Amino acid sequence: MGDVQLLTVISTAFSRPQTATEIVRGIASGLKIAFRLNGATTNFLDFRQDDISETTLRTEFMNLFNIRCPPSLNNQQAAPSIVYINEFEISSPYDETFIITDMAFCGRRALTNSNEYLVNGNTLNAEYMCFAYKITTRNPIFMNFQVQIDEDPPVIEHILLTLRNDSRWHYKCINLRDMLEEYSTMYMIADLFLISRVYLDYYVPSSVMIDTVTLRDSLPIGYEEDNMIMSTDQSSTGLCRFPFFYNGQNHSSCILDEDNMPICGLTPNTKFYCQNSSIEGVRRLFPKYQLLDNSFHIAHSTMNHTIDIFFRYTACMSPSLIEVLPPTVGQAISITNASKPVDGQYSIMFNGQLYYPIPAKITESNLANLLQSFSDFGFVDVARTGECAQYSYTIQWLANGEQPLISIANSSEVKPIDAPMTVLSIRHGSTISVFYNLPNDLLRTYHTTPQVEVLVGGFPSYCSNENNNCGFQWSIDHTPTIISVEQNGIMVTIHGTGFSTELEANIILIGKNGSCDVLSVNTTLIICTIVNAPSGRQVLQLNIADKGLAASNESFIVDVPLLITSFDPTGGDAGGGYQLTIFGSGFSSNALITLGEHFCENLTVVNFTSIKCTVPPSSSMSLIRVTVTAIDGLNLATASGQFTYNSTNTPTIYAIDPTFVTILGGLLNISGTGFGSDNVSVFIDTISARVLDSSNNYILVNLSTQPPGLYSIMVRTSMGFARPLFHIEYRFYVQEVSPQIGSAYGGTDLYVQGAGFENGTRIQLRDRSNRLFPCNIVLIQSNQIHCQTASTARQVTITSNGIHPTFGFGYAWFPSRETVQQGTVVTWYWSSAELRSPVYYKIQQVANAYSTELVPNGFDSGSATSSGSFSYQFDTVGTFYYWAPNIDQSSGYSMRGVIDVVALEPEVMTVETVLDKFTGKCQQAFLETRSHFHSLAQTCAFPFTFASVNYTACTSMNDTQLWCSPTSIYTGQRLYCSPTGMLIVRVEDEQNISLYRNVVTMV
Incomplete structure (x- = not known):
């Protein structure tokens, strides 16, 4: 070996590691x-x-x-007591994100699939099973042991193990006999037992990793139980304190520092060197760099x-x-x-939208999450091949096939410079279902004539006639024809062909709803009388039973006259108030009746030939005859006779007090003469008022609640109705709201000017989506209300009811991407009650569409739950990403979503004033420099007629303010206008709700 590196001595005899002294330098033999x-x-x-x-x-x-472990852990040559070993080393594809310290305890790989065996096919007895594990789940961990006792058949034992779930690697040895005897007493009498198979429970999630499994007769050298690690990893200069923080991480055992020295803690002035170390500590050697598979x-x-x-x-x-x-x-x-690695970012164009940035070296799962965060992509599956110098991504849509091709919009930020980027379409998807609906043609039989077909749910019904024949034919010979039409007053003569000889079979339509009564008929001639039809020029049509509509080369028009033939009664008391019936023809729903200069009130058009109304009073003090006139659009008809008012002994009203009340009503004093002392009734419009006191010259009544408006007062006595006609106004309206702009977050002092306000009046703001927001009352006066607005923040709901194309219902947020305005409160709701197995959700803000790092001080719902909700108000413009991590621990799947917050736009709010069951609104649309008032349901009718004069704009005639009429002929109801001529207040009775709108902009 020659010259070798000097040894480092780590011992409790020294306070720090010592370097051995070289005595003789070795010489290599070669x-x-x-x-x-x-x-x-x-x-x-x-x-x-x-x-x-x-x-x-x-x-x-x-x-x-590889991670090199002490030989006694997994080297059968160094440790002959090992009878079985499984290191789970398998070949794998390129993966530069692979982190060996996370993926293995020894070697490079570990077991992550609960379907694989920890031990399989063992034939030798063993005293211990040792293994390394890393657990991130809180679920209990069960292992199945296939055990054979003596010569008995093997059995499966389902045993719960006590393991640490702190997401760190640990090494554990189990005394198999002790474990089995604790599990079942029958193992106490067993001489021998054999563990042939060991596997994880089926429900164990993928967040459990197992490595370096051995069956052995003795424990590895230096093995210590979990409770001994703290005393094993120690220093002579002081007790090691675990966990300790080093290089940005917490550590629970000794580690190597930058000088490859074992440490278990450090202070600004002192390092604590380990004199002893556990198997889970520095007794394993880690590579400096990792190899790309x-x-x-x-x-x-x-x-x-x-x-x-x-x-x-x-x-x-x-x-x-x-x-x-x-x-x-x-x-x-x-x-x-x-080769230099690719880096940087680029932009893509998809479906007409530009998306940026796309990292050049993004992982396949992160790219899938990023694309799914875009609004147009939907769910995708992404596969990546290649290595850091060249990547290839394959994108497959899991739903919504037939997608447009992605194109590279800009790659100038990708490194190395001018790195080529191409996009290819591998296979075209389709939105067409694989299964087609059965064509209706397959259910039909052959016919030479058209068939009548009834479809039920899109499918044709069965024709039970002979030969399945349900035919129908069109024939010009069977089509009646109108050649000409002649009219003489109400008599109409029709010439043509194909008419029916039966009177009732010939149906003549005048306009949309009118008719002409047939007097005589043959196959070429029909004579009828116009009776039930609206007046004016109307289109004539002929429909003949069993044939249909008659054909013609032109449209035939008849002129229906407006006529009054008679009326009943022909006269009455000058006080009016009794019913008049007018007979004639041509009356439409728009018809009006006048007696002299006064309109007949409470008019009801019974049909085209009769109208009923209430006779208005006459101001004449003597006997007078007036003309009865019908007005229908531009048509006018006058009765041949006149209506006679009899003024003898007619009761007279001199004055009323007050002339206006709030919508809650109140007391009304009526003064006059001739009321008598008995049988006095007072009607407000058609509603009877309760009479509290009455005399010949005085009546006191209690007015009931009414919608805002102008109501006639009718006094009925034993001598008839009193005259003249007086009106009382029920006031409840909003004339002005200030200020015109307020804060969307509430707190704005709002002043509502108007009339008819009383204690109990509420103010509320309604937006264009019909949402209501309260305005808290500060002070109420009869003509002004002061209140403070509440927050108008929008509420948006996101649920866990989305459908993932692979995992199904409950595995996607719905919607997964939502655009909201500043100030919006987003509420997430989730529940796994309808799912087959529990799913646990929580909401956490992350840095981007694929990040697993939580944003500091970001929104967080807390611990995961199977059902619950969480709300957060978004006050800042930007894009916010969130996830529900590891919702299903068996698959490790995480749900992600995006909230796009855009700038708050001014909101036009309708200020509503509510008293009892009535609502007053005054719509006011505000701009920067001026305000406009608009009425939604009722507007001025220009031109309108008042006192025989036409007005095309608001007028102050006979009033102190500008006003207009909501009908083309003034009937006593006035709408008041601002000095600019725009409508401020209107009075309307529509389903017992009077509407006044005033719109305030909230910013």
Whole structure:
């Protein structure tokens, strides 16, 4: 061996490691050669006497990259007590993310699949089973032991093991007899037993790793139980304190420092060197660099006495130069340098969207998570091949096939410069189902005539006629025809062909709903009378039973006259208030009736030939006859006779007090004459008011609650209805809201100006999505309310009810990506009650779409639970990534999602004033420099007629404010306008809710 490295002595006799003193420098014989790489040395090999094959050399060099354990753990030559060993070393693909310290206890690989055996096919008795393990789950760990006692048949024992689940590697030996005797007393009488198979329970998750399994007759040299490790790893200068922090990590046993010295702790001034170490500590040797799997190749030429070695580190750096020991017998030269690793980032274009950044050396799982975080990608599976100098990614969509091709948008940030990047389509997907619906043609029989078909759920029904014949044909010979139409008043004559000779079979339509009564008919002539039809020019159609609509070369129009033929009664008291029925023709639902200059109230259009309404009072003090007129759009008809008002002994109303009340009603005083003392009734519109007191000249009534509006007062006495007609206004409206802009987070002092406010009035804000937010009342006055707004933060819900194409329901967030505005409160709900096995969720913010690192001070729901919820308010603009890690411990699957927070946009809110069951709203849309008022359901009707004058804008005629009429003819209801001519207040009765809107912008 020649000159060897000096030994380091670690002993409790010294406070720190000691270096041995060299007495005589060794001289190499040159017979054997070893190789050293990064401080690790192979065995010495005799190339002259032994046949050194490439397999032998490969084994020696590969051992330099393995975790080397004490020989007594896994070397049967060094430890003959070992009767069975399993190291789980398997070949694997390229993987530069492989971390050997996480993946193995000895060697390079460990068992991670619960379907594999720890022991399989053992035929020798053993006293102990030893193994290394690393557990990250809290689930109990069961092992199944196939045991054969003496000559009995083997049995399976399901045994719970007590293991540490701190995500660190541990080494444990089990006394098999003690374990079995504790499990069952029948093993106490057994002379011999054989463990032939050992395997993990089926339900053990993949977060359990097992390595270096041996069956043996004695314990490894230096083995200690778990409870002894703290006393095994110790220092002479002070007790080791575990865990201790070093190089950014906590350690629970001795480790090697940068000088390869074992330490178990350090302070600013002192290092604690270990004088003894456990198997789990520094008694294992770790490689300085890790080998990229499948990158090692070796070629040995015995003729040329050369060995060519090719390999790459996982760090993608150029390997160190191999040393030949002794250096006098050979030398090592570098043939080629390693290719530079790819790095940087690039952008892609997919489905018209640009996505950036995509890391050039991203792992396959991280790329899958990154692509799935984009809104358009859906669920994908990604496979990566190659190594750090060249990668190839294969992307397969798990759902939503037939995707567009990805293109590289910009690769200028990828290193090395000008590194080529290409995209190829391997296989085209399809959105078409593999299983097609059965075509309806397959269920039909052949016919020469068209068939009537009834589809039920998309499938044709069966025709039970003879030969399955359900035919139907169109024939021009069977189609009736209108040639001409003649009209004389209400009489209409129709000429044509194909008419029915039966009166009731010829149906004549006038407009949409009208009709013409048939008087006589033959196959070419029909005479009918227009009775039930709206007035004006209407289209005539003819439908003949068993034939259908008649054809014609043009549209035939008839002019339906508006007529009043009679009315009943022909006269009455001047106080009005009683019902009048008008008979005639051409009445539509828009028809109005006037008696002189007054409109007949409470009008009901019974049909096209009759109207009922309430007679308005007359102001005349003597007998008077007035004209009865029907108005329907632009059509007007006057009755031949006149209506007579009889003013003899008619009760008279002089005044009412008050003239307006709130919507809750109150007391109303009516003064006048001729009321009498008995049988007095008061009606507010059509609602009877309770009379508290009455005399010949005075009436006191209690007004009930009514929606806002203008209501007529009708007083009925034994002498008839009193006159003239008075109105009382129920006031409850919002005229102005200030300020016009407030904070979306609440706290804005809001002042609502209007009328009719009382204690109990509420203020609420409604957004365009119909969400309601309270405004907390500070002070209520009859014409003003002061309140403070609450937060208008939006609420967004995300559930665990998404469907993953591989794992199924409950394994994806729904939605997986959500865009919200600043201030939005996002609430996650999850439950695994409907799943076959429990799934445990929690919400944690991570750095990006594929990161496993938690964001410092990021949102976190705490411990994982099978059902629960978590809320978080997003106040900052940006993209936030989160995950639910390891929700299913059997698969290790993690659910991920994304929240995109955009800038808060101004929100137009409707201020609603609520009293009792009535809501007042005044819509006010605010801009930066001025405000506009809008009415949603009721607006000014321009032009409108008042006192025989047409108005095309708001007017102050007969009022102190600008006003307009909501109907084309003024009926007593006024909408008041702002000085700019825009509508401020409206009064409307619509399903017992009066609407006033005032919109406030929240920013």
